[in-house]
Amino acid sequence: MHFKKRLLAAYRAFGDPGLVVDPTQMKRLVDARVGLHLSKQKMHETLRGAVEEGLAKMAPQLDNDLPGRLAALGEEWKSATPRWDRVREVAHEALERAGVRGGRMLEIGGRLNPRHRDFPDFDYHALDLEKAPGAEGVKVMAGDITNCPQIPDGSFDFIFSFDVFEHIDRPWLAGQEICRLLRPGGVTVHSTLFAWRYHPCPIDYFRFTAPGLKSLFDLDCLYSDFDYSERRRDVRGQGRYALKPDLLGGWRENVRVHYAGVKR
Numbered sequence: 001m002h003f004k005k006r007l008l009a010a011y012r013a014f015g016d017p018g019l020v021v022d023p024t025q026m027k028r029l030v031d032a033r034v035g036l037h038l039s040k041q042k043m044h045e046t047l048r049g050a051v052e053e054g055l056a057k058m059a060p061q062l063d064n065d066l067p068g069r070l071a072a073l074g075e076e077w078k079s080a081t082p083r084w085d086r087v088r089e090v091a092h093e094a095l096e097r098a099g100v101r102g103g104r105m106l107e108i109g110g111r112l113n114p115r116h117r118d119f120p121d122f123d124y125h126a127l128d129l130e131k132a133p134g135a136e137g138v139k140v141m142a143g144d145i146t147n148c149p150q151i152p153d154g155s156f157d158f159i160f161s162f163d164v165f166e167h168i169d170r171p172w173l174a175g176q177e178i179c180r181l182l183r184p185g186g187v188t189v190h191s192t193l194f195a196w197r198y199h200p201c202p203i204d205y206f207r208f209t210a211p212g213l214k215s216l217f218d219l220d221c222l223y224s225d226f227d228y229s230e231r232r233r234d235v236r237g238q239g240r241y242a243l244k245p246d247l248l249g250g251w252r253e254n255v256r257v258h259y260a261g262v263k264r
């Protein structure tokens with residue numbers, strides 16, 4: 001309206017009637033300009049309303065409190081459930097949800113610390129890069145999970161790994177092979193690292209976000225999340241938890257990621 005008033009005042013101030021635009025035409029021009037302005041304003045208000053409505057719907061999903069909760073973690077990691085127990089819980093819940101109660105299980109990287117005892121209802125097989133006897137009498141197939149054509153499609157009901165994906169050189173190929181090796185209805189569970197010290201075994205290649213790990217599998221997701229229970233755990237020189245500083249001088253932030261998926 002300010003604009004309309006200014007134009008009309010200018011029009012009145014104009015002396016030469018020959019130069020003056022016809023008042024009706026002028027009014028039309030002014031109305032058109034004001035109309036355009038008003039419709040733009042209305043459009044902005046509508047858009048703002050839609051954005052605010054969208055944000056309000058998202059609000060319950062936005063964890064605004066997360067930084068505060070993380071900062072408060074302090075020494076809590078000392079009383080947290082041990083990480084293997086947390087991973088096992090994710091695996092057992094995923095198997096339960098998918099109704100997989102037994103069958104053939106493949107553990108990738110099972111040469112060290114095989115987890116067969118935690119899945120007693122499964123016929124356990126381990127696959128690892130190196131042909132080694134495996135701990136505690138567990139036989140280990142020599143193979144590379146990024147390319148194992150010697151294993152037929154749909155061979156396993158359950159495929160699992162713990163602290164392995166960060167050591168795989170082309171994890172996207174591993175994701176494809178795992179999907180191929182699963183039978184329809186089969187479940188896969190993996191736990192790897194978002195932040196941890198550098199630890200070559202034999203090589204330390206990658207770190208993953210929860211969505212990054214999930215993106216490797218063309219499966220229905222049962223679980224995908226960060227696990228920051230041990231975020232404040234300082235592994236440099238802490239009693240029985242002490243580790244030598246790594247190549248980069250140690251590490252104190254520790255965050256895992258877990259993924260579980262089912263092949264439909």
Ligand SMILES: C[S@@+](CC[C@H](N)C(=O)[O-])C[C@H]1O[C@@H](n2cnc3c(N)ncnc32)[C@H](O)[C@@H]1O
Nearest residue numbers: 109112113128129144145162163164167168201
């Ligand atoms: C850090 S160890 C973890 C072993 C065990 N899960 C544990 O918790 O101690 C990683 C293992 O993954 C194996 N590995 C790395 N890349 C692999 C691949 N492409 N295929 C199969 N195993 C692989 C390594 O040989 C090693 O035994």
